[in-house]
Amino acid sequence: xxxxxxxxxxxxxxxxxxxxxxxxxxxxxxxxxxxxxxxxxxxxxxxxxxxxxxxxxxxxxxxxxxxxxxxxxxxxxxxxxxxxxxxxxxxxxxxxxxxxxxxxxxxxxxxxxxxxxxxxxxxxxxxxxxxxxxxxxxxxxxxxxxxxxxxxxxxxxxxxxxxxxxxxxxxxxxxxxxxxxxxxxxxxxxxxxxxxxxxxxxxxxxxxxxxxxxxxxxxxxxxxxxxxxxxxxxxxxxxxxxxx
Numbered sequence: 047x048x049x050x051x052x053x054x055x056x057x058x059x060x061x062x063x064x065x066x067x068x069x070x071x072x073x074x075x076x077x078x079x080x081x082x083x084x085x086x087x088x089x090x091x092x093x094x095x096x097x098x099x100x101x102x103x104x105x106x107x108x109x110x111x112x113x114x115x116x117x118x119x120x121x122x123x124x125x126x127x128x129x130x131x132x133x134x135x136x137x138x139x140x141x142x143x144x145x146x147x148x149x150x151x152x153x154x155x156x157x158x159x160x161x162x163x164x165x166x167x168x169x170x171x172x173x174x175x176x177x178x179x180x181x182x183x184x185x186x187x188x189x190x191x192x193x194x195x196x197x198x199x200x201x202x203x204x205x206x207x208x209x210x211x212x213x214x215x216x217x218x219x220x221x222x223x224x225x226x227x228x229x230x231x232x233x234x235x236x237x238x239x240x241x242x243x244x245x246x247x248x249x250x251x252x253x254x255x256x257x258x259x260x261x262x263x264x265x266x267x268x269x270x271x272x273x274x275x276x277x278x279x280x281x282x283x284x285x286x287x288x289x290x
Contacts, residue, residue, distance in 0.1 A: 069102045070131060072123075074109045085234070086244055086257050089269050096230060110138065142194060144179040157181055159192045164216040166206050174210075176202035186221060186237045186266070186284070197222050220285040222277070229253070233277035236284045238267030248273070256280075 184191035238259035268280035
């Protein structure tokens with residue numbers, strides 16, 4: 047994740063504030079690519095245009111340094127650049143860096159979060175870790191990965207519960223994400239950080255389409271806009287061993 051509702055498109059550090067009846071999004075990254083992280087260029091362009099058409103302003107290479115108000119309510123957000131953004135409401139997205147200090151102090155292996163194996167076990171065989179802080183071997187990403195999503199947290203909890211109740215189970219669930227932005231419902235199945243090519247199905251001008259992304263001629267990710275049936279089918283295909 048944009049949350050504003052995006053799990054997968056959520057930037058690593060963003061602030062939103064209400065500016066004279068318009069929504070302003072401020073992101074510390076330098077480009078929209080850093081804001082819409084991990085999605086296709088076509089989807090980045092589509093959402094950028096949709097936000098602009100709705101009067102939403104996207105600002106990059108900026109961060110909120112302080113809030114100005116009268117003690118009872120905010121009046122403005124003060125940017126790191128010195129810019130003053132009049133505002134009556136401010137929403138700040140924080141918490142995307144894993145707090146692994148306790149794990150480090152306990153001599154657990156930590157890299158990008160707390161390192162776990164496919165059974166979600168840490169370097170101490172009597173300690174497990176799940177959720178946003180856990181860096182696990184992800185077969186869909188092809189490397190160790192940390193996933194900040196509801197699906198990942200819930201499915202890891204279910205997997206670990208089976209292990210702790212006597213049925214050792216590897217975590218192999220296919221990742222999926224979603225975002226609601228006005229009339230646009232984005233759903234993503236799989237991961238495609240570096241795809242070789244993509245195929246778009248349907249007409250993007252109809253606000254209903256899907257982008258199929260491939261790596262080494264294998265389907266790795268499907269991005270669906272207002273197409274829930276395609277999304278559910280993609281999740282089933284990616285979870286199977288017969289991906290095209």
